[in-house]
Amino acid sequence: MTSLFSRGFRGRPRSQLDASRLPPGQYETRDFPVLSAGPTPRVSLAAWDFAVRGPGGQTVRWTWDEFQALPREAITVDIHCVTKWSKFGTMWEAISIDTLLAQAAARDVQPAPYLLAECDGGYTTNLPLADVTGGHAWVALSYGGEPITPEHGGPARLLVPHLYFWKSAKWVRQLRFLERDQSGFWESLGYHNYGDPWREQRYAGDE
Amino acid sequence: MPATSERAPPTSGSGIATTLRQPLRPIAWRLAAVVDIVQETPRARTIVLQVPEWAGHRAGQHVDVRLTAEDGYQAQRSYSIASAPEDPHVALTVERLDDGEVSPYLTDELRVEDKLELRGPIGGHFVWDVKVGGPLLLVGGGSGIVPLRAMLRHRAAALKAAEINARRHVPARLLYSSRRWDEVIYRDELARLIEDDPTLEVTLTLTREPTKGWMGLRRRIDRMMLAEVAWPPAERPHVFVCGGTLLVEAVATALIELGHDPQRVKTERFGPTGGAT
Numbered sequence: 001m002t003s004l005f006s007r008g009f010r011g012r013p014r015s016q017l018d019a020s021r022l023p024p025g026q027y028e029t030r031d032f033p034v035l036s037a038g039p040t041p042r043v044s045l046a047a048w049d050f051a052v053r054g055p056g057g058q059t060v061r062w063t064w065d066e067f068q069a070l071p072r073e074a075i076t077v078d079i080h081c082v083t084k085w086s087k088f089g090t091m092w093e094a095i096s097i098d099t100l101l102a103q104a105a106a107r108d109v110q111p112a113p114y115l116l117a118e119c120d121g122g123y124t125t126n127l128p129l130a131d132v133t134g135g136h137a138w139v140a141l142s143y144g145g146e147p148i149t150p151e152h153g154g155p156a157r158l159l160v161p162h163l164y165f166w167k168s169a170k171w172v173r174q175l176r177f178l179e180r181d182q183s184g185f186w187e188s189l190g191y192h193n194y195g196d197p198w199r200e201q202r203y204a205g206d207e
Numbered sequence: 208m209p210a211t212s213e214r215a216p217p218t219s220g221s222g223i224a225t226t227l228r229q230p231l232r233p234i235a236w237r238l239a240a241v242v243d244i245v246q247e248t249p250r251a252r253t254i255v256l257q258v259p260e261w262a263g264h265r266a267g268q269h270v271d272v273r274l275t276a277e278d279g280y281q282a283q284r285s286y287s288i289a290s291a292p293e294d295p296h297v298a299l300t301v302e303r304l305d306d307g308e309v310s311p312y313l314t315d316e317l318r319v320e321d322k323l324e325l326r327g328p329i330g331g332h333f334v335w336d337v338k339v340g341g342p343l344l345l346v347g348g349g350s351g352i353v354p355l356r357a358m359l360r361h362r363a364a365a366l367k368a369a370e371i372n373a374r375r376h377v378p379a380r381l382l383y384s385s386r387r388w389d390e391v392i393y394r395d396e397l398a399r400l401i402e403d404d405p406t407l408e409v410t411l412t413l414t415r416e417p418t419k420g421w422m423g424l425r426r427r428i429d430r431m432m433l434a435e436v437a438w439p440p441a442e443r444p445h446v447f448v449c450g451g452t453l454l455v456e457a458v459a460t461a462l463i464e465l466g467h468d469p470q471r472v473k474t475e476r477f478g479p480t481g482g483a484t
Contacts, residue, residue, distance in 0.1 A: 004238060004275055004322055004324055005275050005276070005277050006274040006275050006276070006312070006321075006322075006323070006324075007316075007321055008312070008316045009274045009275070009276050009282075009312050009316070010276055011274070011276045011280045011281075011282050011308060012282075012308050014278075014280065025273075025281070025283040027282060027308065033452070033476070033477075034452045034456070034476055035476055036474060036476070037332050037333070037473060037474060037475075038459065038469060038470075038472055038473060038474055039459035039460060039462070039463050039469045039472050039474065040456060040459065040460065041469070083285055084283050084284060084285065121469065122470065151452070151456055185332075186332075188331075189330070189331035189332050190329060190330065190331045202271075203233065203234050203329060205232050205233040205234060206233045206234075207233070
């Protein structure tokens, strides 16, 4: 496709690249950049809760203490931000969405084919159910062995590492299940509805 | 930086459905021609581009730039658009990151008549136009001034034709932090803008080695500075904050503490580090 070479551009030494780990158009960073569209919300843990809401409005809630008591998994994953950076081998402790859905089902709250993750500060992002089940997604509570800092989404953020990182919503408070797909924040502002980094689905219309 | 990850309309849990609407065509890569280069500071320059079939943009949006080496290796980065929608050409202002892969090429190597591949415009959140109204509060650090400059140029162009009273409805204030006087991007242009317009106020602060004779502010933007410079929260300004993570975190947090509505504070962060993880 590309017929243009950028005169005089060499780029980083290729030996430093691990092409099999880097999706198209991404570069590796060792930092952990912070990106968000507004101020960092701060919420007291006493007032914090987490909810799973079925399509009919039935809702299961956990207080912070109840949520903390849920079984956690240690996860090491590569993450990919739509702004082009990727970070390899990030380490999290997180509660599997499968665990949350099993507990919700035990209390008669069933999921639906789509969900909208809703967050403090009003941020939302949409995901298909199939992308958050089967061990593909978590709610993370710690990063690098420490509680997640507010600017990185603490106290709890979604972790969906196989999609661009805007889907891993910071400050997540509720998973709202829906019979029909509904765009989240960036998805209604020109970004791709699904966001697979390996297919480079950055913006609406890509692919 | 342009484009981003997370955040914030007032719709949480409100059940307001947004219709899914994906354009049929992707945002195409275009081969732009470099028509001019302006050295803004020792480390930053503006690249003026002729972009074929450019459909226009809104102030605050960005583009993705793609470089291709002779062996086919490619690197992409995002850059804010520095020009106003009214300007005849698309311009990018790029600051050199010494350990960067793309910015040193753009600041040191790229020449007039070279071609540059880009696609855009991108981003629908960190945008402003005069129809949104004012007051307008812009807070920037370093090259975070770039999308704010697009807003100021747009404002000046849009109000030029309008009656003098129109300006009073969209008064604007810019608070801009730079390390040193010679690193103040668009210094002369900002001076010209305030000369032409009594409803625009520009406040500079220099955080390192302030030039001898600099009588202005000499510290990082803090809450007290914002309390003096920003509009009172009761005026409900539209606020845009752009810069490195530390600046944006500090400014956005201070604005909320001062009582500004979080939904009116839009941020764009860039920079190599997230500070403390």
